[in-house]
Amino acid sequence: MTVAILGAGVMGETLLSGLLRSGRSKESLVISERRPERAAELTEKYGVEVLDNAAAAAAATTVVLVVKPQDMATALGEIRGSLQPDALVVSLAAGITTTTLEAGLPEGTPVVRVMPNTPALVDEGMAAVSPGAHCDEAHLAEAEELLRSCGRVLRLPEEYLDAVTAISGSGPAYIFYVVEAMIEAGVLLGLPRATSTELVVQTLYGAATMLRETGEHPTVLREQVSSPAGTTMAALRQLDDHKVRAAFLTAMEAARDRSRELATGQG
Numbered sequence: 001m002t003v004a005i006l007g008a009g010v011m012g013e014t015l016l017s018g019l020l021r022s023g024r025s026k027e028s029l030v031i032s033e034r035r036p037e038r039a040a041e042l043t044e045k046y047g048v049e050v051l052d053n054a055a056a057a058a059a060a061t062t063v064v065l066v067v068k069p070q071d072m073a074t075a076l077g078e079i080r081g082s083l084q085p086d087a088l089v090v091s092l093a094a095g096i097t098t099t100t101l102e103a104g105l106p107e108g109t110p111v112v113r114v115m116p117n118t119p120a121l122v123d124e125g126m127a128a129v130s131p132g133a134h135c136d137e138a139h140l141a142e143a144e145e146l147l148r149s150c151g152r153v154l155r156l157p158e159e160y161l162d163a164v165t166a167i168s169g170s171g172p173a174y175i176f177y178v179v180e181a182m183i184e185a186g187v188l189l190g191l192p193r194a195t196s197t198e199l200v201v202q203t204l205y206g207a208a209t210m211l212r213e214t215g216e217h218p219t220v221l222r223e224q225v226s227s228p229a230g231t232t233m234a235a236l237r238q239l240d241d242h243k244v245r246a247a248f249l250t251a252m253e254a255a256r257d258r259s260r261e262l263a264t265g266q267g
């Protein structure tokens with residue numbers, strides 16, 4: 001069984017490294033990349049073979065498309081003539097629907113649409129998978145297995161995938177944004193930058209671990225921190241006054257809408 005990863009940028013390399021960590025041999029993986037210098041860097045780092053898109057597709061039982069949505073039509077055109085008859089095609093691209101993928105591939109090709117995220121780099125990824133029209137249980141299980149190598153996987157109807165993209169796909173960026181803001185606040189309050197960074201990162205790690213391990217609702221956990229007439233309520237009141245919660249809702253609607261736009265191939 002050979003897996004081809006087409007487009008080994010941030011997300012493609014993340015998946016490649018996860019598959020290797022989970023025990024797949026480098027002989028069972030091939031990659032393709034547009035820029036020769038990037039291809040050489042990946043061969044040097046991981047020892048996997050780099051082929052062009054058509055040759056990589058011809059060599060693989062599973063082809064994973066990790067190019068940008070705007071490059072998807074070109075990539076599909078490059079592989080459609082060389083796919084093995086039983087090949088499974090898995091797309092990690094935001095927005096691109098299974099209908100669009102199927103239309104660009106030979107009739108009857110099984111396709112799975114996936115939305116992963118970058119914490120897969122530390123085996124804490126969150127991915128959702130949705131089957132296309134020609135996809136059976138074995139195909140879906142194979143796609144889940146790929147993503148489970150570096151995190152958790154949920155099976156969802158495709159109608160949810162634009163929302164998933166807005167929440168967990170883009171989600172790490174929102175968290176890093178909040179972390180940046182808190183570190184800056186610590187510096188504003190006079191803390192050395194390294195101290196502020198350590199305080200914020202460990203607080204995030206601790207809070208995330210509490211959410212997962214206690215199973216408590218975040219409201220309960222937030223209330224436990226908020227002493228009557230204390231410091232936390234003073235801060236949270238400011239966040240409410242500045243409509244931070246509303247801004248998060250609007251931001252994620254915008255991400256969902258952008259995912260829908262990408263489906264139509266808008267640059």
Ligand SMILES: NC(=O)C1=CN([C@@H]2O[C@H](COP(=O)(O)OP(=O)(O)OC[C@H]3O[C@@H](n4cnc5c(N)ncnc54)[C@H](OP(=O)(O)O)[C@@H]3O)[C@@H](O)[C@H]2O)C=CC1
Pocket residue numbers: 006007008009010011012032033034035038053066067068069071074075078092093094115116117118169170
């Ligand atoms: N980054 C993330 O957090 C997430 C990304 N995704 C999805 O993953 C996909 C890739 O995103 P990301 O890794 O961030 O983007 P990158 O730009 O880092 O990676 C895409 C890579 O594909 C290469 N490429 C483009 N066209 C082709 C082609 N025809 N054949 C082979 N390689 C090609 C690009 O080369 P070049 O540099 O020359 O353009 C680039 O190296 C996107 O569809 C995105 O929606 C999904 C979830 C999370």
Ligand SMILES: O=C(O)[C@@H]1CCC=N1
Pocket residue numbers: 094165169170
């Ligand atoms: O920003 C993007 O379009 C991609 C998809 C989800 C995360 N990154």
